Amino acid sequence: MTSVQVEIFLQTLIAGLLLGGLYALIGLGMTLIMGVMKIINLAHGELMMVAMYIAYWMFVLFRIDPYLSVLIATPLLFFLGIGIQKYLINPVLKAESILPENQVILTVGIGMVLANLATIFFKSDYRSTPVSYATSAFYLSDFWKTSPIELSLSIPWSVSFVIAVVITIGLSLFLGRTDMGRSIRGTAQDPDAALLMGVNVKRMRIVTFGIGSGLVGAAGCLFIPIYYLFPSLGGQFTLIAFVITILGGLGSTMGAIIGGLILGVFESMTATYVGMGWAPVGRFVVFVAALIFLPGGVASLLKRKRLAR
Amino acid sequence: MKQYLPITALVLLAALPLTGLSSYMMHILILVIMWSTIGMAWNLLGGYCGQVSFGHAAYFGVGAYTAGILYTKSGLSPWWGVPLSVFVVALFAFVLGFIVLRLRGPFFALATLASGEVMRVTAENWVDFTGGTLGIMIQERTWVEKIWYFYIVLAIAAVTFFLVKKLIESKLGYYFVAIREDQDAAESLGINTTLYKTLALCISGVLTGIAGAFYTNYMGYIDPHVAFALHDISIITIMIVMVGGVATYWGPFVGAIIMVLLAELIRSIPGLGVAYQTFFGILLIIIIIFLPNGIVGDYRKLKGLVGMGRTLS
């Protein structure tokens, strides 16, 4: 392999991993919601879009860096999520109807409203937050003077990646070590048993939707420095979240992380070696393939390994 | 009395244009009838068989493009696309069904959503075959007046209505509903659920595809964004059936009337026009929460809500 080929490959791989880390954060929110509440939220991407607009306006009006907006948007999205769950989704879960998929359709309606409101208020222009460090990067040659190949690590990408990792670790600790986290996991595994053990299942469900929304809100703030913003970008991110959730396994944080990285690398490779236009098709193919061939996701593979020991 | 309702409705509708309607009104009427057809087709698979498809645009688009590509590649009149689409869409639906029907419930819904989008992206990228984002334009307009288009689409809708009715009243109908109610129980009763789900999907797809092929001929222009639209076709289809009434014969027609009129109403108000998706979204949310079986399905509940029902329900 020539050094140029190695360079392209490694650069694509790095880009894929960085992207994957961010994707994982988007997927985490959804896998949590789906795992705990068995709710399919087709408005997930629109929630991210809302957070991105919040970050955008914070930047434009108050010069607040998008990374700081994580601290603003996340709680706002948390409460928005709680509101949606409590006032819209819960009533539907109780209603008696022929089609069991009503809850999915409901979230479609919510997504439509959010996306359309954004179009009305903000117009469909593409927007971005041109932060001062948007084009800065770390270069391999800065550290390794005699390197045969050149690799660059874009600063906004890297910072987003690091913050995403921090949040993910924080979430894992929360789920694993705190009482509320354990209650949430219990509710995911067996709501009836959890109820019997004194867990306020109803509240856990609402909280989980809030956390899931908050997570995707944080992801939005981390995305806006490196991407651009328009009202209908929700759809593609909802799909990404799903692919990761299915790939990783419902409710599995580890699965979402691995799934995110896999998808990130896969997309990066597809973009470099096949062509940009076909990337959405690649996503869908992975999605349907995962649904059919690995319905339990990566998590089921991990579980199988553990049981086999 | 009730059994004469379909024929009466058909006669009334057929006579309607003879009262001298404007071109605009005819257009609305054609849209209503076309959407009724798509709604009835979706209802067969979704309302009766319980497989909720979020990607019916895929069949619509394949039908539409069958007519369009036939025209661009062979020069034949795109009207030949209507009968041809039956075979093309049937094959497409069969292959798609083979992949997605093994998934249950919400996962099936998601896979169909994905398939609609895959078709759209494919149509955008396969430029040599489909013309890409530029779309396909039919140069010759068959008729200037809308009345013949109306009668064609009315015929399509009538055939669809009676076909669906006959199917549901037959063994197939019982099997579809059994699958919807409890797939495992159905299997244990000797019902080959894979076979019947596939049948439902193919019939539903073909009927939708015919509507698509008609659309190409009527509008004279299609592109991937229009023919495979997620929100403007797939979601609208679901809305039409949900608003009108799932698993009812008349639900899709009622739903189509409401949705088309609502859309036109909103679009005609200056300033509010852009917001039609917000209204649709809110309407969808309200229907899901309060009238999940639609207007025809939840008729008694609706009467109660509006204050017209008996005091004791």
Added chain:
Amino acid sequence: MSLLDVKNVSVHFGGLAAISNVSFEVRKGDIVGLIGPNGAGKTTMFNVINGFYNPTEGKVFFKDRKISGLKPHQICQMGVARTFQVVKPLQRMTVLDNVVASAFLRVTTRAQAEEIAVETTKFTGLHDDRDVISKGLPLGKRKKLEIARALATQPEMILLDESFAGLNPAELDESIEIIGKIKARGITIMIIEHHMKVIMAISDRIVVLSYGEKLAEGTPKEIGSNPAVVEAYLGEAEGA
């Protein structure tokens, strides 16, 4: 003549063995009881016979043809019908329509299916309720509906999964009568039950499962006096 032949069937879920090396035969025309403590693997056994699970090891034969590995609808078409422990009515359909749906297995027109359905609802005592939406039925009638549906497929063998559970004494007597009538028609019956008195009274043979293994097999008299069975199972039930 042996109608159903279960040979060395084992079912493993992950690392757990739900059924281990179970073999038994069911003779044509018999009523065979399948008993055992909760979790013994009885419903799993039905799921294997019926086609919902593939046995990890072993085979199942019906009329000397291998049915293990076939799909449930194929097995039903061959003549094995079943009811579910947690009843599965086709909820939004009437009682009659439920039975019509299953009667369609052997006929093609609605008139023919309805004829079979009407006869079956009369046979099971559900005829008066035929237009009731099955969602609104009390448990006893739902259990009868399960049986009616299974019968409408005109099976040679019927698997009844806890059809007596939760019934009051009057309903119990009715159900036992129905079972008798089914046997009189020449249909072979295999029945999972916890009502020991009933099982002992109606069964020709009994198979006992415990922790996924076959503990014993024999006539009710033999089972009743088998010390291992008494210890594992009957002992608890006597007190209950």
